Amino acid sequence: MADRPRASRAGHNPSLADVAALAGVSRGTVSNVLNHPGIVAPSTLERVQNAIATLGYVRNDAARALAAGKSKSIGFVSTNIENSLFVDMIHGAQSGSRDANMTILIGNSADDLAQQNAYLDLFDEARVAGVLLAPMEDPTDGIKRMRSHGRQLVLLNYRPHDHDCCVVLVDNEQVGYLAARHLIDRGCTRLVYLASHENWQPVHYRRLGVRRAVAESGGTVTLQEVDKEQLDFANGAEYAAQFLLEPTATRADGVVAVTDELANGFMDGVVRGGLSVPRDVAIVGCENNRAAPRGPVSLTTVEMNGEAMGLAATSLLIEEISVPADEHEHRVVMLEPVLVPRASTFGTYLGADSSP
Amino acid sequence: MADRPRASRAGHNPSLADVAALAGVSRGTVSNVLNHPGIVAPSTLERVQNAIATLGYVRNDAARALAAGKSKSIGFVSTNIENSLFVDMIHGAQSGSRDANMTILIGNSADDLAQQNAYLDLFDEARVAGVLLAPMEDPTDGIKRMRSHGRQLVLLNYRPHDHDCCVVLVDNEQVGYLAARHLIDRGCTRLVYLASHENWQPVHYRRLGVRRAVAESGGTVTLQEVDKEQLDFANGAEYAAQFLLEPTATRADGVVAVTDELANGFMDGVVRGGLSVPRDVAIVGCENNRAAPRGPVSLTTVEMNGEAMGLAATSLLIEEISVPADEHEHRVVMLEPVLVPRASTFGTYLGADSSP
């Protein structure tokens, strides 16, 4: 009695051996009640479970992972959890992993490549079952490193140059197309694509889509491409100031902004400057971020369906994990974006949100 | 040569023993170059590092943690990463842990008590160095379980009934006080406290603060308390609809909403209903969420300083970890909130943001 293990002593948790001793069985049997309760005799089961309860035993996952040679965790390295698109992806990943009885561990790289690599290494060392990566530019090194260690990795929202992993994408060309096409359908003839230099893939592909929509118009619609330094609210407002100085007759009547933040900054600026949205200028954002509908005029935008991306990526990963490496073939899943019409293209602030 | 370990074979990463063999040293020495490079001879160091590089060796953290008996990870179980307040806390925790050379692993409980407990258990099994918990109501069971296993845990933004752990709080009574006091200073005499039933601690404490500010007025200010079901945008808009029906002469001229979302929903509703903010009714939110300034009128609110909370909590945790249990005394850190004045109490949408 004197040396019965004490559950409450910090740094010294009861071990499986303690449970075995108390229950009067072998360690293998305790392991079996933990992992294959079906194959142990009911009376033994009960005895062991009682021992577990009275000792407050908690399995040591490091030992489990080491002995079993596999982990039940999936690491999700996300660019920036401040962006609701990534939060949606995380939600999707969480629900996708729940069924497979796995857990999502989140590493927030906060738009910092060094932190992204640090989390990748951490998950590598932790020998997680697999890694979900919604990366920064350019993740190539990190991806190569993971794959060369035989670690499974699925990429989200990034189109790699060489396809040595599964990828889940939204068709960003289509995102740009839908946004521009919607403005044209609403009667806009002088469009602006408000974006930044091409160091971010979606900027590039959405641009192509905008151009395609304009090209389809057969010359009746013009396109001006404006590139700011950043894609945030302040840069949108900055462009608004410039926009307000342009002659009314010739300035754009429709703006596709490559992010919702940029769109809302622009909208905020022009509304403060006395313009009416969408009468004077219609605005479409991209990504349908949580904050998108909260501007002075509710923002029309294009839904990326982050939750579906997270779910799809998790399915691909779990499938890849559960199949021998040589039977797996990498796949690219391309999801379709959806236009979400709101007041910034369909009426005034005080009017209805989404009816013409 | 034939059986040199292959770095690229999935599921079979090179081990420390492989490195030792290739470098012609013992495993203990490899371990030393990994953990105490200072005590190994330069020539040996180089030889081992080369072996590590050519093999693409990655340390198995499960084995490391098991042998060393400690982890370099801190688990952060957060209520809901959709709320920017918690994202701020995570940022604070990340910067606080970086100096200590530890890593934050995030578990998003998504407002679900079962998931919160699942992550707590996961981190318990992982024997993380410590746990940061920004909890739901009521986390008592989970906390008890952690502590009974000797696991260090620091609570954020929640005031436990019995202080068996360190806690970091913002003075929520003061949050309510600042909000109401500000409205009174601006000349409001008929206040509403827009909140919900008391199942969430901040609702309770902020209410006390609002009452204190009203009481200080010595009877010149009245207070009506309105309790909705939820604290989101829709419930705010719902109250706006009701508000618009009240007689102009007697309805409130100042509203303290217990969350920014609720405040913005209310604001959206009354502005759509034709009222002017703050002329007809001034509004203050709480928490200074990322979306707070994005309403039709930029929202005055009270800053919780989530980043400072995360930082403080991490410091407390790291201190607790590094000290023998019997030398540690649990502490409560109470941070002061700060009023952030914006247009919803200080002018009109088209006017300046924060000048009277």
Add this chain to the structure above:
DNA sequence: CTGAAAGCGCTTACAG
């Protein structure tokens, strides 16, 4: 400064 050996706490065939 380095090596040999024990041990961390589990799981997994393998007998029986």
Add this chain to the structure above:
DNA sequence: CTGAAAGCGCTTACAG
């Protein structure tokens, strides 16, 4: 259905 034994990949005193 259960036990004995080996082993997962590290770290940590301890000698030398």
